[in-house]
Amino acid sequence: MQRFYExxxxxxxxxxxxxxxxxxxxxxxxxxxxxxxxxxxxxxxxRKLAYMVRKFNEGNYVLLTVDADGALIAELERRLRVSxxxxxxxTVRMDEEEKRLAKVRAIRATRKKLSAIPPAPVEAxxxxxxxxxxAPVSAAPAAAAPAETATHAGA
Numbered sequence: 001m002q003r004f005y006e007x008x009x010x011x012x013x014x015x016x017x018x019x020x021x022x023x024x025x026x027x028x029x030x031x032x033x034x035x036x037x038x039x040x041x042x043x044x045x046x047r048k049l050a051y052m053v054r055k056f057n058e059g060n061y062v063l064l065t066v067d068a069d070g071a072l073i074a075e076l077e078r079r080l081r082v083s084x085x086x087x088x089x090x091t092v093r094m095d096e097e098e099k100r101l102a103k104v105r106a107i108r109a110t111r112k113k114l115s116a117i118p119p120a121p122v123e124a125x126x127x128x129x130x131x132x133x134x135a136p137v138s139a140a141p142a143a144a145a146p147a148e149t150a151t152h153a154g155a
């Protein structure tokens with residue numbers, strides 16, 4: 001069953017562009033050879049990492065958008081794991097994410113519709129003297145002095 005995935009990986013900053021292109025081409029070949037479809041490949045360039053990873057503060061980011069089944073993604077992750085220049089990677093199943101986002105958008109749309117409806121006018125009921133509400137008696141805090149106890153200072 002084909003599903004939609006995003007695979008992002010970070011390559012060491014000291015890798016030459018030709019080697020990075022070869023790595024990406026090899027991964028693309030793995031995807032197409034395994035029966036998957038490559039939607040897009042984006043090289044996001046060199047960026048600073050949030051924290052040090054394998055003694056590197058920077059890395060070259062690459063994003064692959066893929067239609068594949070789970071076995072092919074497992075093979076792709078295995079190749080990323082054993083590839084020396086790759087210092088970090090993550091795979092996200094986007095079809096589930098899109099379904100979740102669509103559900104959130106639908107909930108927000110219904111909330112907007114409900115908040116856009118003006119409230120119904122309330123008819124003023126005739127107040128009779130017997131039915132008049134009684135104002136609550138304000139209970140002032142009791143200012144009671146604490147009870148003094150007799151103590152002997154000395155004997």
